[in-house]
Amino acid sequence: MASSSAAAAASAAAGSASPLVYDKRTNRFFPANSVRKDETRPLLRQTKLVDYWNGVSRVLSYEYWKQKPLVKRLLALFEPKYLPRTIRTPLDPRTSQKFPSNVTRNQRYSVLSFLPVTLFEQFSYFYNMYFLLIALTQFIPILQVGYLFTYWLPLIFVVVLALAKEAFDDIKRWLQDRRANHQKFQRLMLTGEVITVRSSDIRVGHLVIVNTNERVPADLVLLHTSDKSGASFIRTDQLDGETDWKLRKPLAKTQSLSQEALASYSASFYIEEPKKEIYNFIGKLTDVNSEEEPISVDNTMWANTVVASGKAVGLVVYTGRETRSALNKNKPTSKVGITDLEVNFLSKILFVMLATLSLLMVAVAGFTGLWYVNAVRFMILFSSIIPISMRVNLDMAKLLYSAQIMWDKKIPGTVVRSSNLPEELGRINFLFSDKTGTLTQNDMVFKKLHVGSMCFRAEDQAGIQESMEEALGRSGKGVLKHDRGGNQHVLRCVRALALCHNVTPVTADDGSHAYQASSPDEVALVKFTEKVSMVLSNRDIQSITLHNPLGEDERYEVLHMFPFSSSTKRMGIVVRDLATGGITFYLKGADSIMIQIISKENSEWVPEETENMARDGLRTLVFGMKNLSEEELQDFTARYHEAKCSLENRDSNMQAVVETLLERDLEVLCVTGVEDRLQEGVRPTLEKLQAAGVKVWMLTGDKVETATCIALSARLFKRDQPINTITARNEQECYTRLCDCDENSCLVIDGNSLQMCLDSFRDQFFQIAQASPSVVCCRCSPTQKAEVVRLIKQYTNARTAAIGDGGNDVSMILAADVGLGIEGREGKQASLAADFSLTQFYHVLRLTVWHGRNSYKRSSLLAQFIIHRGLVISFIQAVFSCLVFFAAVAIYQGWLLVGYVHNANGRIECHKCASSHRHTTQRTVWFLPTHGDLIGLSPSPLSQSRYST
Numbered sequence: 001m002a003s004s005s006a007a008a009a010a011s012a013a014a015g016s017a018s019p020l021v022y023d024k025r026t027n028r029f030f031p032a033n034s035v036r037k038d039e040t041r042p043l044l045r046q047t048k049l050v051d052y053w054n055g056v057s058r059v060l061s062y063e064y065w066k067q068k069p070l071v072k073r074l075l076a077l078f079e080p081k082y083l084p085r086t087i088r089t090p091l092d093p094r095t096s097q098k099f100p101s102n103v104t105r106n107q108r109y110s111v112l113s114f115l116p117v118t119l120f121e122q123f124s125y126f127y128n129m130y131f132l133l134i135a136l137t138q139f140i141p142i143l144q145v146g147y148l149f150t151y152w153l154p155l156i157f158v159v160v161l162a163l164a165k166e167a168f169d170d171i172k173r174w175l176q177d178r179r180a181n182h183q184k185f186q187r188l189m190l191t192g193e194v195i196t197v198r199s200s201d202i203r204v205g206h207l208v209i210v211n212t213n214e215r216v217p218a219d220l221v222l223l224h225t226s227d228k229s230g231a232s233f234i235r236t237d238q239l240d241g242e243t244d245w246k247l248r249k250p251l252a253k254t255q256s257l258s259q260e261a262l263a264s265y266s267a268s269f270y271i272e273e274p275k276k277e278i279y280n281f282i283g284k285l286t287d288v289n290s291e292e293e294p295i296s297v298d299n300t301m302w303a304n305t306v307v308a309s310g311k312a313v314g315l316v317v318y319t320g321r322e323t324r325s326a327l328n329k330n331k332p333t334s335k336v337g338i339t340d341l342e343v344n345f346l347s348k349i350l351f352v353m354l355a356t357l358s359l360l361m362v363a364v365a366g367f368t369g370l371w372y373v374n375a376v377r378f379m380i381l382f383s384s385i386i387p388i389s390m391r392v393n394l395d396m397a398k399l400l401y402s403a404q405i406m407w408d409k410k411i412p413g414t415v416v417r418s419s420n421l422p423e424e425l426g427r428i429n430f431l432f433s434d435k436t437g438t439l440t441q442n443d444m445v446f447k448k449l450h451v452g453s454m455c456f457r458a459e460d461q462a463g464i465q466e467s468m469e470e471a472l473g474r475s476g477k478g479v480l481k482h483d484r485g486g487n488q489h490v491l492r493c494v495r496a497l498a499l500c501h502n503v504t505p506v507t508a509d510d511g512s513h514a515y516q517a518s519s520p521d522e523v524a525l526v527k528f529t530e531k532v533s534m535v536l537s538n539r540d541i542q543s544i545t546l547h548n549p550l551g552e553d554e555r556y557e558v559l560h561m562f563p564f565s566s567s568t569k570r571m572g573i574v575v576r577d578l579a580t581g582g583i584t585f586y587l588k589g590a591d592s593i594m595i596q597i598i599s600k601e602n603s604e605w606v607p608e609e610t611e612n613m614a615r616d617g618l619r620t621l622v623f624g625m626k627n628l629s630e631e632e633l634q635d636f637t638a639r640y641h642e643a644k645c646s647l648e649n650r651d652s653n654m655q656a657v658v659e660t661l662l663e664r665d666l667e668v669l670c671v672t673g674v675e676d677r678l679q680e681g682v683r684p685t686l687e688k689l690q691a692a693g694v695k696v697w698m699l700t701g702d703k704v705e706t707a708t709c710i711a712l713s714a715r716l717f718k719r720d721q722p723i724n725t726i727t728a729r730n731e732q733e734c735y736t737r738l739c740d741c742d743e744n745s746c747l748v749i750d751g752n753s754l755q756m757c758l759d760s761f762r763d764q765f766f767q768i769a770q771a772s773p774s775v776v777c778c779r780c781s782p783t784q785k786a787e788v789v790r791l792i793k794q795y796t797n798a799r800t801a802a803i804g805d806g807g808n809d810v811s812m813i814l815a816a817d818v819g820l821g822i823e824g825r826e827g828k829q830a831s832l833a834a835d836f837s838l839t840q841f842y843h844v845l846r847l848t849v850w851h852g853r854n855s856y857k858r859s860s861l862l863a864q865f866i867i868h869r870g871l872v873i874s875f876i877q878a879v880f881s882c883l884v885f886f887a888a889v890a891i892y893q894g895w896l897l898v899g900y901v902h903n904a905n906g907r908i909e910c911h912k913c914a915s916s917h918r919h920t921t922q923r924t925v926w927f928l929p930t931h932g933d934l935i936g937l938s939p940s941p942l943s944q945s946r947y948s949t
Helices: 001-016 046-058 069-078 114-122 128-137 149-181 259-262 338-364 369-387 389-407 420-425 462-471 488-499 520-531 593-598 604-617 630-645 651-661 682-692 705-715 731-739 751-759 762-769 782-796 806-814 829-833 843-885
Strands: 021-025 026-032 085-089 184-188 192-199 207-210 219-225 230-235 245-248 269-273 283-287 294-297 312-318 430-433 442-449 455-457 504-507 515-517 533-538 544-548 553-562 570-577 583-591 618-628 667-678 695-699 725-726 746-749 774-777 800-804 818-822 836-838 898-903 904-908 915-921 925-927
Touching: 085 312, 114 149, 128 149, 128 338, 128 369, 149 192, 149 389, 184 259, 207 219, 219 259, 230 695, 245 504, 269 312, 294 630, 338 369, 338 389, 338 420, 338 843, 369 843, 389 420, 389 667, 389 682, 389 843, 420 843, 442 604, 442 618, 462 488, 488 520, 488 544, 488 583, 488 618, 488 667, 504 533, 515 520, 520 533, 520 618, 520 667, 544 829, 553 630, 583 593, 593 604, 593 618, 604 618, 604 667, 604 705, 618 630, 630 651, 667 705, 682 695, 682 843, 695 705, 695 782, 705 746, 705 774, 725 731, 731 751, 731 762, 746 751, 751 762, 751 782, 762 782, 774 782, 782 800, 782 806, 806 818, 806 829, 818 829, 829 836, 836 843
Parallel strands: 430 695, 430 800, 695 774, 725 746, 746 774, 800 818, 818 836
Antiparallel strands: 021 026, 085 269, 184 192, 184 207, 207 312, 219 312, 230 245, 269 283, 283 294, 442 455, 442 667, 504 515, 533 544, 544 553, 553 570, 570 583, 583 618, 618 667, 898 925, 904 915
C-alpha cells in the first residue's frame, strides 16, 4: 500500500517542472535533478579547505561519536538505572535506606578533584600550554637563557588567578548548597509528634509538613491540606519559569484524615520510576481494603516549588538526585565568541612566525654547531611574539564591557549572565525571535465575541448585559431557546466563558481581588465576563460560584476537569447546575481541533470567522457544549476511573474515553478573539536592526494568519514586500511551493511544511530562506526552533542570536551563539537560561548596535595593540641578535621585563656606573607587562663575558 501510494505521488509529480523521485531506502521524495539528501552537502560552504576542516572537526567531536551504537552501549553502562517503587506506610526504616539522601549538591569540584580538573582545563588553552613548555625548558641548562622567575612568575600568576576564580565560584555554590541542606522542615512522626529536621535528613517515605511560603524540600505526593475544600496552590517559577500559581489536590482518601490518623495510616503507594517530565506522573494508592485511587501530577508537589497558600502534608517519594528538579538540571555548554576563536587562530599564526624566524636566524648563522639547540633558544627569546597576557587582558576588558551594560540607565534591569560574549552582540547576522511575550506583551485583551448571527466587540458590554438580563427574565419578554441570535444563546455563551476555564479568584494581602491561571487567555475571558456582570465569585476543586447580572448566585458542582495540553490543544469541564440538576459538558480549543469535534449543523460560519479574526491579529478559541444525562455521566465516570487507574498508557487511555463518550457532536456556541498587544518600541527596533543588516526571523507556535498579521503590524514585513506562504499537505506540494518562492520575498511557513523541508529539501529551503528579507515559522515546536537556529549556523556560518521569554524558548536560546531572555509574564526560565537578560524587547537595539559594536571594536584594538607590542619587542631582540653575530643572547635582563618604574624626579640606579643620579622626566610611568609579555632574558654563561657591558 505504501509503495503504490508513493508511486502514485511520484507519477503525479512527473508533469511538474521539477518532478520528485521516490527513494525506497529512505522512504522520502527527492528532486529528480538533485542527489539524495544524505549525498548532498550544504550549498553555502565556500572552499574545499573549509569543507575539509569542518569534516575533521565533526569526526573529532563528542557529538559525532556518541551516536555510534558501541559508544551508546558504553555510555549506558554508566547511566543510573531507575525503577518503579512501592512505598508502604507506616514507614519501614529499611525502605528509605534504598534511595539516595536528600542532599543538594551543585558543586563542580571536590577537595581532591579541584586541582587536577582545573589544571587540566587551564592547560587545554594554547597560550597556557605553550608558555608551560617554554618555562619547562629553563630547567635544561643548555636551553636556559634567562632567570626562572621571568618565565614562571607570569605563568603562575595567570593560572593562580584562574584557579582562584574557579575556587571562589565553587565556594559560593558550596555555601548555597549548605544553606539549602541545613534548612529546617517539620516531619510528622508515627506517634503524631511533629519534629524539626534538616532538609538533608529527609528520606523517602517520610511525612513532611510544608507551611505557606516555604520551599518544598523533596518530591511529594500531597496527602492533606489545611484548606477545607482541599485546594492548595504552589508557585513553580524556580522549576518551569511560570509565575502563575498552580492548583494541587490532595488524595481523596487522605484529605479527610486528621493529623494523628494520617501518621498511622496504612496503605501502599505505587510510584513510577524517576523521570524528567514535570507535567506527567503515574502512581496509585491501595489501602488495606484493596481500594485503589489513582495518583496524577495534580496530586504532587515537586522539589523547589513553593507552597503559596495553606499548609500541606506530603509523602516523600523522590529525594536528592532523583527529584524532578535535579533530573532537569542541564549543564549548559560554554559558549565561545568568534573573537576569541580569531585570537586563538592568530596565536597559532604567530607561533608559525616565531618558529620561522628562529630557523631563519640559525640558517643565516650557517647551521653550525648545535644549531637545533640555538633554534630552541631563539624560540624562547622570541616567545614574546605570543603574549600570554592577551587572554587576561581581554577577559578584564569583557568584565568592563559587562559592567557598562548593566550600568547603562537607558536599558535598566539588564543582567549579563555570560561575560564572555559582549563582542558577539556587535557581530550578529540573524536574530530569531519568539512572538508571544517577546514582540507582543502577553497581556491579553478581549476584543470580539461571535455567537453565530451577530458579533459583539469589547465596547458592546452594555448590549451583552442587556441581552443576558432579558434572558434571565427581568424584562419578561419571551425568548426562543434555540434562536441563534437570541438573548438565551448570548447568555449560554457568556456562561460557557465563565465556567470553562482553570481560573481561580484570589484576594491579595492588600484586599484587592485578582485572578490566577496558567494561561493569560483565560484570565482575559473571565475579566470580560466580569465586565458584563457574570462574575466568578468563588472557585475550588469541587464547585464554582457565579454572580449573574440579576445579583443572584449560580452554583455549579465540578464533576470532571480536563486541563489544556499542547497535544490535545483543548480544555473541557463537566459541571452540574445545583439549581436545576442539569449536567453540561463545556469544551474550548483551537479552531483546527474544534472544527473536527463540533456538529456540522449550524457551524459553517466558524472557519470563516476564525480566519477573519486571525487577519486582525487576534487569538481565537471555539466554544462548544453538550448536555449529558445521568446515565451517560455514570457510564463515563466508571470508564474514566478505570482508565485513570491503569499504570501503562494512562494518558492515552483517559483521552480515548473522553473522545469516545464526550467529544462527539458538540453544539457550537461562539468564537472569541483576544488581542496580544505589541511591546513598546517593537516597530522602530525591528526597522533599525534590519537597516543595520540583521535579518530577523519570527519563530512562533501561533497560527499562520495571526503570525502574518503581527509581522505586518510590527514592520517585520513591509507593506510593499511580496509574501510567500507555504502550508503544504505532502512533500510534493511542499517542494512545488518552495520552488515557486522568490528569494527576494518574505517567507511564511507552518510547522508541518517546515518539518518536510528539514527532512527532504533542507538545502533548497535554507538557500531560499537565508536570502529572504524576513522569515516567519508558525506552529513551531521548541525542538524545531532550536533545529532552525542550529542549521542556519551550519549553512551560513553566520553569528546568530535568539530572544524569547518562556520556557519553550530555552532550547532556541541555548542553541544560538548569543541568547537573550526577557523576564516577562511567562516567568524567568528564559531569562535565567540566557546570556543576557532584558526587561524590554527594544533594549536589543542599544545592546547590539551600541554596546556590542563598541565592545567588538575595543577588543579588536586591544588585541592588535598587545600583538603589536610583542612583535616590536621581538623585532628589537632579533636586531640585537644580528648585531652580536646571531648569538642567542637576551637584550632584556631579569626584572626589567617583568615590571619597571620610571618615576618623575625620582632616583634611579644607573646600570653603567652603579651610582645614584636624579633624572627629571615629564610624568610618572608605570609599566607592568602582565604575565610575561616582556620576558627578561640573560646571556648564557658561555657568552656572558664576551658581550657584557
